[in-house]
Amino acid sequence: MNDYIIDIGKRIREIRKEKGLTISTIAADAEVSNGLISRIENGRTIPSLPVLLNIINAIDVAVADFFGSLPQRGKASFLVSRKADYAILEKEVDARGFEYKSIFGKALSSIAFEAVLLEIQPGSERAKVETNAYEFKYMLSGNCVYFIGDEEVILNEGDSIFFDGRIPHVPINRGDIPTKMLVIYFYLPDLEN
CATH class of the missing domain: 2.60.120.10 (Jelly Rolls)
Structure with missing residues (x-):
């Protein structure tokens, strides 16, 4: 599960940087704290499903695209x-x-x-x-x-x-x-x- 947490955080950071978005912007749009976004991006925590979907919406990417580009791992096929x-x-x-x-x-x-x-x-x-x-x-x-x-x-x-x-x-x-x-x-x- 730890690898999946890291993959989700890396994917969020990667998309955020590609789009030139700040942590503050994502946090405000997802209605969470800057600290939570930072912890997620650094693989220190995994968000709840509602928070994760809000973050995906805030970075303006389709859910299928977000999850489709995550590495496939045998033990991480679900949340x-x-x-x-x-x-x-x-x-x-x-x-x-x-x-x-x-x-x-x-x-x-x-x-x-x-x-x-x-x-x-x-x-x-x-x-x-x-x-x-x-x-x-x-x-x-x-x-x-x-x-x-x-x-x-x-x-x-x-x-x-x-x-x-x-x-x-x-x-x-x-x-x-x-x-x-x-x-x-x-x-x-x-x-x-």
């Missing part, structure tokens, strides 16, 4: 965000009983996307599939084991995962209740046309 890591946003000062948790960043106009709700029954079966999209999945209820390539990730309610859908993958519900998840596909351009 997982855990429920405990989501930031609580303060929206309305005088509202009680409302809690907004940031699980996803700004809309991206540079790539087509689709959002779906997926329910997986206990004991359901399917072979691994591939999609021409990056996939973001947020666990609404239940849990599952996600197989991505040769890797296995356990996801529980409130967790999320982001990965390249071109890697063969399948979720398996080994529990005794249905698994429900929000799925957002970020479709990649058709390279054959």
Whole structure:
């Protein structure tokens, strides 16, 4: 995972410098601190998924282009965000009983996307599939084991995962209740046309 953190930071710095952008500009546009951008660029921390998507938006590059140019590493084919890591946003000062948790960043106009709700029954079966999209999945209820390539990730309610859908993958519900998840596909351009 450390190599992936370094690769993400290097890629952000590389694009920022190519475009003549300052750390302050990126931080302001992504609504984070200068120090956080610096730590990410130097490989000392990896941002949460919402923050990473905000940074990618701030450097004005398509998500597919950003991830497509990262080195492929067997153990770094996905990003997982855990429920405990989501930031609580303060929206309305005088509202009680409302809690907004940031699980996803700004809309991206540079790539087509689709959002779906997926329910997986206990004991359901399917072979691994591939999609021409990056996939973001947020666990609404239940849990599952996600197989991505040769890797296995356990996801529980409130967790999320982001990965390249071109890697063969399948979720398996080994529990005794249905698994429900929000799925957002970020479709990649058709390279054959």
